Amino acid sequence: MLKILKYSFxxxxxxxxxxxxxxxxxxxxFVLLFLNNDVDKAVITLMNxxxxxxxxxxxxxxxxxxxxxxxxxxxxxxxxxxRSKIFMxxxxxxxxxxxxxxxxxxxxxxxxxxxxxxxxxxxxxxLLVVGTFLNFIFVALSYNIxxxxxxxxxxxxxxxxxxxxxxxxxxxIFLISLVVFNSYPLDKFSLIATMxxxxxLSRILILLKLDISALLGYTGAVFRxxxxxxFGMFISMGVLVLWVLLPVLRMNLxxxxxxx
Amino acid sequence: xxxxxxxxxxxxxxxxxxxxxxxxxSCGIKTIKEAIKxxxxxxxxxxxxxxxxxxxxxxxxxxSLIGEKGAVIDGNNVGGILIFKTSNFTIKGLKIVxxxxxxxxxxxxxxxxxASDFIIENCIFENVFFGILIEKSKRxxxxxxxxxxxxxxxxxxGNGIHIWSGEEMKIxxxxxxxxRDGIYFEFVKNSAVYKNYSHNNIRYGLHFMFxxxxxxxxxxxxxxxxxxxxxxxxxxxxxxxxxxxxxxxASYGLLLKEIYDAEIYDNLFEQNTIGINAxxxxxxxYKNNTxxxxxWAVKISGACYTNTFKNNDFLNNSLDLAYxxxxxxxxxxxxxxxxxxxxxxxxxxxxxxxxxxVKLFSYIVNKTPEALVLLRSLFVDIINFSEKVSPVFTPxxxxxxxxxxKRIND
Numbered sequence: 001m002l003k004i005l006k007y008s009f010x011x012x013x014x015x016x017x018x019x020x021x022x023x024x025x026x027x028x029x030f031v032l033l034f035l036n037n038d039v040d041k042a043v044i045t046l047m048n049x050x051x052x053x054x055x056x057x058x059x060x061x062x063x064x065x066x067x068x069x070x071x072x073x074x075x076x077x078x079x080x081x082x083r084s085k086i087f088m089x090x091x092x093x094x095x096x097x098x099x100x101x102x103x104x105x106x107x108x109x110x111x112x113x114x115x116x117x118x119x120x121x122x123x124x125x126x127l128l129v130v131g132t133f134l135n136f137i138f139v140a141l142s143y144n145i146x147x148x149x150x151x152x153x154x155x156x157x158x159x160x161x162x163x164x165x166x167x168x169x170x171x172x173i174f175l176i177s178l179v180v181f182n183s184y185p186l187d188k189f190s191l192i193a194t195m196x197x198x199x200x201l202s203r204i205l206i207l208l209k210l211d212i213s214a215l216l217g218y219t220g221a222v223f224r225x226x227x228x229x230x231f232g233m234f235i236s237m238g239v240l241v242l243w244v245l246l247p248v249l250r251m252n253l254x255x256x257x258x259x260x
Numbered sequence: 261x262x263x264x265x266x267x268x269x270x271x272x273x274x275x276x277x278x279x280x281x282x283x284x285x286s287c288g289i290k291t292i293k294e295a296i297k298x299x300x301x302x303x304x305x306x307x308x309x310x311x312x313x314x315x316x317x318x319x320x321x322x323x324s325l326i327g328e329k330g331a332v333i334d335g336n337n338v339g340g341i342l343i344f345k346t347s348n349f350t351i352k353g354l355k356i357v358x359x360x361x362x363x364x365x366x367x368x369x370x371x372x373x374x375a376s377d378f379i380i381e382n383c384i385f386e387n388v389f390f391g392i393l394i395e396k397s398k399r400x401x402x403x404x405x406x407x408x409x410x411x412x413x414x415x416x417x418g419n420g421i422h423i424w425s426g427e428e429m430k431i432x433x434x435x436x437x438x439x440r441d442g443i444y445f446e447f448v449k450n451s452a453v454y455k456n457y458s459h460n461n462i463r464y465g466l467h468f469m470f471x472x473x474x475x476x477x478x479x480x481x482x483x484x485x486x487x488x489x490x491x492x493x494x495x496x497x498x499x500x501x502x503x504x505x506x507x508x509x510a511s512y513g514l515l516l517k518e519i520y521d522a523e524i525y526d527n528l529f530e531q532n533t534i535g536i537n538a539x540x541x542x543x544x545x546y547k548n549n550t551x552x553x554x555x556w557a558v559k560i561s562g563a564c565y566t567n568t569f570k571n572n573d574f575l576n577n578s579l580d581l582a583y584x585x586x587x588x589x590x591x592x593x594x595x596x597x598x599x600x601x602x603x604x605x606x607x608x609x610x611x612x613x614x615x616x617x618v619k620l621f622s623y624i625v626n627k628t629p630e631a632l633v634l635l636r637s638l639f640v641d642i643i644n645f646s647e648k649v650s651p652v653f654t655p656x657x658x659x660x661x662x663x664x665x666k667r668i669n670d
Contacts, residue, residue: 041576052638171639178631179624186630194633203637223633 001085004076008093012065018097021057025105033113043123046106047206050127051199054134056163058098062142063159065094067152074260083255091143091248098135103128123209130202133240137198138163140247147254170197191226195236198243205236284308292317292325292333299323307331307354315360320345327354327383335359337387340367347376351383359388361416368393368418372400380405390418391439398427402434409438414462419444426451437461442484445471454478464489464515465506468496477501486512487532496522506532513554516541524549534559535577538567547571550669556582556622565589573667574598574617578635581617584626588655592617596664604665615663618654620647 368390411417442458465481503513602613
């Protein structure tokens with residue numbers, strides 16, 4: 001598995017896209033810090049970008065890589081290697097290279113601008129952890145879609161739809177249900193509803209750390225009570241891990257039966 | 261020659277000035293009560309260093325009460341301490357501690373009843389229930405005091421400076437913390453509160469009820485339940501104050517309720533949950549204020565008519581303005597909005613496209629507070645954008661026609 005991981009990783013490292021992605025984050029980090037010079041505020045802006053962009057890039061990379069290296073994968077399948085090893089190697093290769101682009105791309109400018117001296121270091125590392133999780137989650141989800149769809153165009157379509165659903169449509173449904181069921185107690189409902197969407201969960205995790213919790217009033221109190229404690233942090237991190245594990249598990253199950 | 265004149269004045273003053281009574285632990289007069297009993301009008305009582313355990317000291321002659329450094333009156337947590345029932349008195353340099361708690365009687369460190377022309381200065385109050393309680397008085401000066409308490413809960417704590425029915429009071433350079441309200445005004449007229457620092461109070465930093473024609477300026481209110489509450493009052497002037505970090509699930513920088521004809525200018529609202537919460541407030545001019553990094557900069561809750569917002573800076577607030585109706589009778593003009601995305605082609609410093617400070621999301625949040633969970637979500641940005649392009653829910657005449665391109669109070 002390690003060999004395949006290494007191969008996928010180097011393959012992606014050699015490709016232009018990893019560098020473009022890395023450079024994008026690098027420039028973004030520098031521009032943000034150059035424009036407002038305040039690490040705290042830059043973290044908020046970055047959150048907006050990471051939460052939308054990381055899942056999108058993860059999804060597209062995952063699907064694209066699967067379809068592009070399909071012939072090579074088939075060649076590998078002919079060898080006496082376990083299927084799960086081949087695909088796990090590819091999956092980890094993509095996720096790790098994307099995460100590396102993210103962490104280095106944002107880390108370098110922030111470290112150069114004196115992150116270690118600022119109090120925002122915890123928020124910033126939380127941001128990177130969440131970004132990493134989102135990478136792993138969305139690459140796994142897109143690999144699932146790609147594995148289940150033979151047609152390339154359809155696969156792309158489903159993947160983008162999945163991203164659109166989790167990033168935008170889910171929140172729309174969420175908002176509508178909040179407005180419709182206005183007269184019921186909604187704090188528990190909203191707490192659970194955020195758990196079912198990794199993007200929402202990441203957003204809330206960061207927002208609460210950025211002290212927006214007080215704006216939420218009573219609901220905020222419920223949220224802060226939950227996420228503010230070590231227990232809540234542990235649970236939400238656990239849910240994020242679950243969001244990685246479940247798609248990976250499904251991927252392995254699918255692999256066993258799939259006819260290549 | 262100079263020396264002789266000096267001596268002359270020295271003797272003159274000696275003859276004119278009243279006598280001084282010294283209270284100390286080793287003197288003939290050991291308690292303040294004794295000293296007051298023998299004092300005549302205009303006398304000065306000098307309290308030497310030491311702890312005096314006395315309560316309910318009633319002063320009914322116009323005298324001065326001067327404390328030396330280290331002079332402490334300890335109320336032993338039973339009842340009130342000093343009660344002035346006279347005019348023209350001065351109290352200075354004393355430390356007054358441990359006022360008793362009661363749920364029926366307003367025990368206080370200094371109580372002033374029906375007095376005029378008095379001065380309370382340089383005193384330190386610790387662990388008080390009420391600090392200074394003034395009833396039906398005129399022309400008092402309260403300055404350079406420090407009033408603190410450590411009571412918990414609204415019911416079991418009192419106010420720092422509490423004035424019930426007063427006129428022409430001046431309150432300045434005081435520091436208040438750990439109390440219910442730092443300063444409380446009820447039926448007070450023509451008074452000024454300035455250069456005070458009121459922080460970490462359970463309820464309000466400064467509270468006005470039914471008090472007209474007052475002004476407060478150059479104060480700082482930090483970390484209170486709510487910075488300042490102005491209720492049922494007319495003609496209040498508020499300027500150059502700082503409202504900071506009044507942060508919590510029901511916190512305000514400034515709470516306005518049923519007030520008329522106020523002027524609010526040159527204030528700073530920074531990192532409050534709600535900068536200004538206005539309810540039933542009419543004919544108020546907001547000018548040159550800075551709202552920075554608040555949850556809501558301004559929340560207008562209804563029955564607010566003919567208010568004008570002019571030349572204010574709105575910087576990086578989570579939501580600039582919340583409105584709960586779509587009728588608007590208030591005017592926004594020439595403000596700077598950090599979220600303004602318009603352009604200025606003719607380079608006159610005024611944006612060419614009007615700015616709409618009420619977003620659809622802030623309208624939804626007003627109806628369903630739980631929806632705030634979706635703050636900064638992509639979906640919310642999208643609906644805000646579409647509402648901005650063609651307003652349906654938010655009042656369509658609520659806009660700043662001349663948004664500024666540059667900050668005013670940079």
